[in-house]
Amino acid sequence: MITYTKPPHPREYRLIFKNVDRVGWDPSIDCYLRDGGYQDLHKAVAMQPGNITAEVKKSGLRGRGGAGFPTGMKWTFIPSNNTKPVYLICNGDESEPGTFKDRYILHQDPHQLIEGMVITAYAVGAHTAYIYLREEFPAAARIMEQAIREARDRNFVGNNVLGSGFDVEIYVHRGAGAYICGEETGLIESLEGKRPYPRIKPPFFPAALGLYMCPTIVNNVETLCHVKHIVRMGGDAYANLGVARNTGTRILCVSGDVMTPGYFEVEVGKLTLRELLYDLCGGPKDGRAFKAVIPGGSSSKILRCDESFTLKNPDGSERQLAFWDIPLDFDTLAACGSMAGSGGVIVIDDSRKMSWVLNNLNAFYAHESCGQCTPCREGSAWMKKISDRMVTGDASPQDLATLESIAWQIDGRTVCAFGEASSWPVEAIIAKFRDELLADTQAANNGKPHNLEAKAQRLYLTHSSS
Numbered sequence: 268m269i270t271y272t273k274p275p276h277p278r279e280y281r282l283i284f285k286n287v288d289r290v291g292w293d294p295s296i297d298c299y300l301r302d303g304g305y306q307d308l309h310k311a312v313a314m315q316p317g318n319i320t321a322e323v324k325k326s327g328l329r330g331r332g333g334a335g336f337p338t339g340m341k342w343t344f345i346p347s348n349n350t351k352p353v354y355l356i357c358n359g360d361e362s363e364p365g366t367f368k369d370r371y372i373l374h375q376d377p378h379q380l381i382e383g384m385v386i387t388a389y390a391v392g393a394h395t396a397y398i399y400l401r402e403e404f405p406a407a408a409r410i411m412e413q414a415i416r417e418a419r420d421r422n423f424v425g426n427n428v429l430g431s432g433f434d435v436e437i438y439v440h441r442g443a444g445a446y447i448c449g450e451e452t453g454l455i456e457s458l459e460g461k462r463p464y465p466r467i468k469p470p471f472f473p474a475a476l477g478l479y480m481c482p483t484i485v486n487n488v489e490t491l492c493h494v495k496h497i498v499r500m501g502g503d504a505y506a507n508l509g510v511a512r513n514t515g516t517r518i519l520c521v522s523g524d525v526m527t528p529g530y531f532e533v534e535v536g537k538l539t540l541r542e543l544l545y546d547l548c549g550g551p552k553d554g555r556a557f558k559a560v561i562p563g564g565s566s567s568k569i570l571r572c573d574e575s576f577t578l579k580n581p582d583g584s585e586r587q588l589a590f591w592d593i594p595l596d597f598d599t600l601a602a603c604g605s606m607a608g609s610g611g612v613i614v615i616d617d618s619r620k621m622s623w624v625l626n627n628l629n630a631f632y633a634h635e636s637c638g639q640c641t642p643c644r645e646g647s648a649w650m651k652k653i654s655d656r657m658v659t660g661d662a663s664p665q666d667l668a669t670l671e672s673i674a675w676q677i678d679g680r681t682v683c684a685f686g687e688a689s690s691w692p693v694e695a696i697i698a699k700f701r702d703e704l705l706a707d708t709q710a711a712n713n714g715k716p717h718n719l720e721a722k723a724q725r726l727y728l729t730h731s732s733s
């Protein structure tokens with residue numbers, strides 16, 4: 268019988284987090300092997316690589332890093348006439364605010380990830396694989412290095428894995444601490460030793476033109492762990508978890524204004540926002556009411572708790588869906604104008620002012636823009652300057668209109684999706700909380716200089732024009 272220091276809620280389904288916070292569990296290979304570890308790799312190397320990809324396609328697995336792209340389909344984008352080396356990269360940057368699931372896997376179950384990676388490398392024909400870790404994960408880097416050594420000693424990694432004739436090496440690579448290194452092409456540039464300026468897509472889709480311009484599969488830590496379970500269960504059985512087109516389990520990371528924040532592994536789409544926030548997270552804090560939720564990491568559009576949505580049924584008819592009844596799956600959240608993203612659910616109660624929330628997000632994106640393209644570089648800093656003024660009471664109603672127009676001009680006009688990541692939260696918060704934000708502005712501030720420097724410039728202009 269498995270026991271945990273944080274017992275799972277009855278609505279949880281522990282597949283990937285089966286060993287996280289498990290009593291008596293440690294990250295060593297001996298512990299992993301005692302629990303049946305690497306059996307799925309034994310099974311995988313006896314299969315044809317193409318059959319593994321076919322099972323992953325059948326499973327319906329969608330990437331857990333943010334975009335929710337079908338994993339098996341991504342693997343098939345490696346050109347069939349390819350003659351270059353193929354690389355596999357595990358994206359362990361975990362930089363999306365609100366997301367903290369990958370760190371648990373790296374710290375507590377490193378061999379689950381290695382097993383998933385070796386199976387994936389075998390399926391896609393990669394002999395070199397990298398685990399790219401954010402700089403802020405030094406402990407994870409040590410644990411993964413140790414786990415790779417242990418796996419190599421037992422012939423799960425290295426030459427002729429388990430006598431199959433398949434060779435693979437796995438290397439840990441640490442970033443220098445930048446959000447943009449989570450974006451797959453920025454990550455690849457960083458891995459090549461360069462400044463992590465994202466590449467434009469097309470043509471630089473990694474599966475065709477990735478690391479060193481060779482086909483490269485980039486998958487998230489959690490996604491790669493799912494692969495070993497798909498091999499064990501078979502694609503069809505895995506697809507029975509979750510709901511149609513949104514299969515398997517996923518780890519939700521809940522932070523913010525709830526009684527019991529933390530991680531929860533659930534079947535995709537089987538839980539509504541009401542069940543998550545009230546049943547699993549214990550409801551709002553004493554005397555407080557829920558106000559809004561950012562459902563998939565800071566880049567996803569905010570949802571108001573009093574909203575409802577008009578959705579299309581498959582037969583073309585329409586139905587109403589209240590916020591509380593939204594099932595947490597990729598498609599429904601997208602239909603409600605937001606996204607499931609990386610699973611980071613940020614909860615905001617009525618003690619929070621939305622100008623503060625907006626400014627907090629703007630500060631993050633202004634700091635993290637890589638600066639390669641003008642709308643993002645200039646716009647993210649400009650948006651922060653305006654929301655700074657909203658927080659201090661120095662903003663005018665015109666500022667809100669300017670802020671909204673800056674966001675529109677970033678959205679869709681940048682090299683990478685960071686542009687949307689920084690502008691969507693602004694667009695959504697303004698659209699949904701306009702009255703509250705306007706109440707934080709004052710018409711008397713219209714045309715006022717915004718800081719001492721602007722004041723001095725204005726004086727100079729006034730004098731020189733007079």
Ligand SMILES: Cc1cc2nc3c(=O)[nH]c(=O)nc-3n(C[C@H](O)[C@H](O)[C@H](O)COP(=O)(O)O)c2cc1C
Pocket residue numbers: 329330331332333334335336338358359360361362363446447448449450451452485486487488490491683684685688
């Ligand atoms: C600005 C930005 C930051 C991202 N950060 C991460 C991250 O920290 N971890 C991650 O797995 N994916 C991140 N992604 C998504 C990756 O680009 C990529 O889609 C993902 O690693 C693919 O893996 P998956 O298919 O398994 O989800 C980010 C994307 C953007 C645009």
Ligand code: SF4
Pocket residue numbers: 447464465635636637638639640641643644681682683684685686
């Ligand atoms: S959108 Fe922003 S983060 Fe992405 S490449 Fe352009 S400047 Fe860099």
